[in-house]
Amino acid sequence: MWPFSEAYPERKVGDVDGETFDYIVVGGGTAGSVVASRLSEDPSVSVLLLERGPLKDVFMSRIPLLSQNYVSSWSTGVQDRFSEPIAGYNDRRLQLAGGEGLGGTSRLNGLLVTRGAPGGYNEWASDLGLDGWAWDDVEPFEKVCKAVGLPVETDCNAPAASAQGYFSLDAAVYPDGTRVSAYRAYLNKRVALERRGHLTICTEALVTKLELNDGVVPDSDSADARATGVYVAAAPTGQDDMGKPVLVKARREIIVCGGAFRTPQLLLLSGLGPRAHLQEKGIPVVRDLPAVGQHLSDHFGIPIMIQLPVMETVHSLIEKPLVGIRSFVEYFWSGTGLLSMPSNTTTIFARTTAMDETTYHTSETPALNDATRPGNVPDVEVMLIPVNAINLEAIGCPPHAATQGRGFLTLYTTMVQLRTTGHLELVSTTDPKAHARVHYPEMVDDDGGVGKDDWAAVRRAVRFTMRLADEFVHKSGYPHKPAAILFGPGMDMDILHGVTKGRPGERHATPTATAVKQAVGATVGAATLPTPSDSGDIQPLEKTWKTVTDAEIDAYVRETGQTGLHFSCTARMAPTAKDGVVDARLKVHGVSGLRIADASVFPRIPSGHTMVPSLMVGERCADFIKAAWAGQ
Known part of the structure; x- marks a missing residue:
């Protein structure tokens, strides 16, 4: 002023x-x-x-x-x-920011x-x-x-x-x-x-x-x-x-x-x-x-992350001081450059029921692509975001060896038409500053209703995104290396839990035996619960959209799923x-x-x-x- x-x-x-x-x-x-x-x-x-x-x-x-x-x-x-806390999502408390x-x-x-x-x-x-x-x-x-x-x-x-x-x-x-x-x-x-x-x-x-x-x-x-x-x-x-x-x-x-x-x-x-x-x-x-x-x-997001050279991502602003200085000068001088843009400018909209479950190609018939028909409303959006969407250190997450110093492209798989809903209720009638108690929508696979349908859509959407990631890394001719899928279903869950535990405000709890059983479909005891790992020994994902199991997809979603x-x-x-x-x-x-x-x-x-x-x-x-x- x-x-x-x-x-x-x-x-x-x-x-x-x-x-x-x-x-x-x-x-x-x-x-x-x-x-x-x-x-x-x-x-x-x-x-x-x-x-x-x-x-x-x-x-x-x-x-x-x-x-x-x-x-x-x-x-x-x-x-x-x-x-x-959401039992089916490993007792996590999601940040409902606004x-x-x-x-x-x-x-x-x-x-x-x-x-x-x-x-x-x-x-x-x-x-x-x-x-x-x-x-x-x-x-x-x-x-x-x-x-x-x-x-x-x-x-x-x-x-x-x-x-x-x-x-x-x-x-x-x-x-x-x-x-x-x-x-x-x-x-x-x-x-x-x-x-x-x-x-x-x-x-x-x-x-x-x-x-x-x-x-x-x-x-x-x-x-x-x-x-x-x-x-x-x-x-x-x-x-x-x-x-x-x-x-x-x-x-x-x-x-x-x-x-x-x-x-x-x-x-x-x-x-x-x-x-x-x-x-x-x-x-x-x-x-x-x-x-x-x-x-x-709400819209519900699942991040699948590809490692890219830092200079190809927004991480360059943090990891490369000269890039950050140049970007600030460019913005204040002309209002252009990285700082003048949103974190993503392109996206993919698709409908999971239009995906061939053998090839995961989407049908492109004129009837299915008519956006004015209620039955054709897309139910998944894949946003292409050149940043780590799981624990970005720039907004307060503690550093982790599996992500620190790396650049990432996130294929942010967002479910935009889930039918599962939640609700809220009063906590206090005397303190108007107290927030209401929010029960976030939790998909339940065995409820015989919308939860089962929603989980089926999530699995199709994640496989579709894994196929996109595989095409990008191995077949697209992308010239810059490294380019490898590091975060996705089928990865080392100990490393994943070590990365996710520090997200701001989420108050992450170690998964209960019930939650782990839900996630991996196996009988486990307390002694086998995953423990947070600070190891940076993360390897490229071996599982593909063809070989990953539904149980592995579910386990990844329960640990990484985020509010939209x-x-x-x-x-x-x-x-x-x-x-x-x-x-x-x-x-x-x-x-x-x-x-x-x-x-x-x-x-x-x-x-x-x-x-x-x-x-x-x-x-x-x-x-x-x-x-x-x-x-x-």
Whole structure:
């Protein structure tokens, strides 16, 4: 900030105590930034945006490659939330990271601009009864998102694009080489200053509860309910103490945009959710909404890693000081080079049911590649990332001899259409800063249902990726050596466990006998459990996609599987309150004056990365609200 420039007009909780606004937006993340910006385009209405995190608009948060950081908090706040231990994944607790601050996770994600196959949205409309959410309905709003400055090169997002294939990806990077985030696109300083007379942006503000019916608890949950205000407390970043909640009122509507974890948590604390859970916690039931906190969905990644020369990978920035210096100079001089790019720019989308299980070629018939058909939605994405995706030392992992000093290309096999879901539940009803308890989706192979189908898809996807890796290493003519598959199914599990044990925040536990038995399909005792190994004596993978066993694939997945950080569906859209939380206009069932706009409303998780679909939801929500109040 220049010494004489005007500061960003952020306010604090004390400034809005007892005030009334036309609209209150709870959460200034990816979708919330959109809603607040679009509603405040009308100067005749007053809009209050309440964001839990800070502004923290530091320059480092704008550098594309460096801002992709889910561990450090120098670029924006990182939520330190973790799942409950997952028995089937060796009792690991996965880090459920996300951004906290204006712009939310769009300020630290992978910058990839993918919308998902059109058939996925058509499925929302045709199979789930959500009129107005087919591809033809949502696609114009996705184009609006591009109006904020996202460049389009080879458009893998075109409606006519194939459902399967190898694609160059659009990236959320401005022409000057800086990151596009929801904050910079929708709530930048120019916008905030121009609208400060009717747009109030309040940071470090934790909404603790919704006020319903002006604070009067209804006699039954069949009585009329209306959202009338919010209780919000000052919650300075980095401090445990929280101020006393104050009440702020809404004349028209409250829009909750807290994300897939905070949104259902706030609903539950306000008496909106499954009756049994609310009664167990002693919370008066305002509305029995069984789907609140349920149906948690995510993309699930399995890294398969090929060793490459360091200079061919992002590791060169760390391992070769001169490369790092040159890259910084290049970026600060011209906004170009490695630092101006996301960590991956190409990807492969495929459908496992279209793979020949003898050759692992994918079918390329026109019918199967029609991306508008719900049955053709790809269920696997293989991202090509020139970095170690298992324990990157640059973000805090302890060094390990098996990876230290090596360069890697990761074929990041991401399952994007798993049907296994998880759920969350309240831990505390008195401490609004306490995270909810998150039960991450756990595929169970012997459940006779979606878990068995999901595991079958995972095994096909991993074999497909191993085939790609084999082609690259042995048959593609890649000129640089070494090039060898080091991390994949069939490798030395002692070495693997030694590498994975130090991932930040995962709190890795030594696998239980039950978990190991599940993984390798053999009877074992405690004495035979794998122990972490610090040995660097890692050898090229001998197993191939043809010779690896399902048990070896399962064991590798259970030890290395990672969250895709695309959490969704915990307050999903559905025509009825029995099946969902909001209707097709994003109104909470049975509660007037209350809408939700974030990834929690997805009825099913899209096949693409969730940033752009979240922006789309924010755009549509603002449009619904404007239409509802037009002329009033």
